[in-house]
Amino acid sequence: MGYRVAVVGATGNVGREILKTLAERSFPVGEVIALASGRSAGQQVSFGENQVLKVQNLEKFDFAGTHIGLFSPGASVSAVHAPRAAAAGCVVIDNTSQFRMDHDVPLVVPEVNPGALRNFRKRNIIANPNCSTIQMVVALKPLHDLARIKRVVVSTYQSVSGAGKEAMDELFTQTRGIFVNDAATPEVFTKPIAFNCIPHIDKFMEDGFTKEEWKMAVETRKILDPDIQVVATCVRVPAFIGHGEAINVEFERPITPQQAWEALREAPGITVLDQREDGGYATQVDIAGEDPVFVSRMRVDPTVQHGLAFWCVADNLRKGAALNAVQIAEELVRQNLLLREPA
Template sequence: MGYRVAVVGATGAVGREILKTLAERDFPISDIAALASGRSTGTEISFGDKRVLKTQNLEKFDFHGWDIALFSPGASVSAIHAPRAAAAGCVVIDNTSHFRMDPDVPLVVPEVNPEALAGFRKKNIIANPNCSTIQMVVALKPLHDEFRVKRVTVATYQSVSGAGKEGMDELFNNSRAIYVNDPVTPQQFTKNIAYNVIPHIDVFMDDGATKEEWKMVVETKKILDPNIAVMATCVRVPVFIGHAEAVHVEFELPVTAGEARAALRDAPGVTVIDVREDGGYATPAEIAGEDDVFVSRIRKDPTVENGLAFWCVSDNLRKGAALNAVQIAESLIAQNLLSQPKAA
C-alpha cells in the first residue's frame, strides 16, 4: 500500500519539480493531491508521463487522512497551513524558510544528517534547507568527517530560478529587450539581471549581510556543526537553472587535494569531475536535471594552514529543493518513522 501525498504550491517551479521527482523515483503513492491558491484551482499539472492532476484550493483542503505533505508555497503561506496539516496528522516537509531555525523542527539533508529526523514528531514538521546551503553541506560532509571543517568562506553564483518562474521570465524578457534595444525595467530583481550579476539576494540585515547569506551561516551550523565559522557572499547570475559555489575551507587536520578528492568520490550524492585541463570541470548548464552535487577544481589553498578550495554546482530546483524534500520522505520510510499508510 502506498502513501497519501499532498504537494502544496504545485503550480510553482519547485512544486512541479516535486511532482516530477515523485513520479521518476516511483515513490509509493496510493493517492496524490496537487494544492495551490484559490486563483490556480483547476489548473492541470502533469504527474508522470500519463497522469494529469487538477489543482485543488489549499485553503479549503482537509489534511485529515493524508500521510505526507510536501510544501513549497512561500513562507507566509506555510506559516499558516503547515501547522494546520501537521495538526491533522499529516507529516509536513516544508521547503520554505519559515521553520528552518525552529529548534523543534529538524533541518535535514539526508546525505548529511538523517539522524535529525528522529525528533520530527515534536511539531510533525521537517524543514528543507536553503538551496545554496544544501549543495555546500553535501560537499562538506565527507571532508568534515575526515578532516574537521573549521572555517568556510563561500561565494555563490545563484541562478534566477531561485526566484521562481517570475525570475526566469525576467531574465528571458530582459535579455530579449536588450538585444532589440528596448527599455529594461527590473521587477523581481533590484537591478537588470540580463548580462549582469547582482550581489544581493533577499533583504539586507543590520550587519550588512543579506538574509540569503545569513541563511547559509546559520543553516550550516544547524545541519553540520555549530562550531564551523561561515562567511558567505551570495550573488544572482544570469543563468536559468543551477547554482554554483566557490568554496574555501580551513580544516583542523592536514589534508591534501588527493585525499579530499578520494573522500568526495566515495560520498553519497556527490560526483567529482576534476581534470586539470580545458573543460575538466562541471558548470550549471551541464548539470541541469541531474540529482548530484558536482565538485570540481579541488586544490590546496596555501594562504591558510590546512586550507582547501573547490567549486561545486547543483540543480537548485532538484537537489536544492524538490529532490531533497522527496529524499526526506524516503528517509522517513527507510527509518520506519512514518505510521502505516492511510487508506485512500
C-alpha cells in the same frame, strides 16, 4: 498500497519539480493531491508521463488522512497551513524558510544528517534547507568527517530560478530586449539581470549581510556542526537553472586534494568532475536536470594552514529543493517513522 501525498504549491517551479521527482523515483504513492492558492484551483499539472492532476484549493483542503505534505508555497503560506496539516496528522516537509531555525523542527539533508529525522514529532514538521546550503553541506560532509572543518568562506553564483518563474521570465525578456535595444527595466530584481551579476539575494540585515548569506551560516551550523564558522557572499547571476559556489575551507588537520577527492568520490550524492584541463569541470548548463552535487577544481588554499578551495554546482530546483524534499520522505519510509500505514 501507497501513501497519500499532498504537494502544496503544485503550480510553482518547485512544486512541479516535486511532482516530477516523485514519479521519477517511483515513490510509493497511493494518491497524490495537488494544492495551490484559490486563484490556481482548477488548473492542471502533470504527475508522471500519463497522469494529470486537477489543482485543489489549499485553504479548503482537509489534511486528515494525508500521510505526507510536501510544501513549497512561500513562507507566509506555510506559516498558516503547515501547522494545520501537522495537527491533522500529516507529516509536513516544508521547503520554505518558515521553520528552518525552529529548535523543535529538524533541518535535514539526507546524505548529511538523516538521524535528525527522529526528532520531528514535537511539531510534525521537517524543514528543507536553503538551496545554496544544501549543495554546500553535501560537499562539506565527507571533508568534515575526514579532517574537521573550522571555517568556510563561500561565494555563490545563483540562478534566477531560485527567485521563481517571474524571475526566469525577467531574464529571458531582458536578454531578448537587449538585442532589439529595448530598455531592461527590472521588476523582480533590483537591477537588470541580463548580462549582469547582482550581489543581493533576500533582504538586507543590520550588519550588512543579506538574509541569504545569514541562512547559509546558521543552517550549516545547525545541520553539520555548531562550531563551524561560515561567511558567505551570495550573488544572483544570469543563468536560468543551477547554483555555483566557490568554497574555501580551513580544516583542523592536514588534508590533501587527493584525500578530498577520494572521500568525495565515495560519498553519496556527489559526482567529482575535476580533470584540471580546459572544460574539465562542471557548470550550471552541464548539470541542469541532474540529481548529484558536482565538485570540481579541488586545490590547496595556500593562504591558511590546512586549507582547500573548490567549486561545486547543483540544480537548485532538484537537489536544492524538490529532490531533497522527496529524499526526506523516502528516509521517513526507510526508517519506518510514519505512524500511519499506507492505504
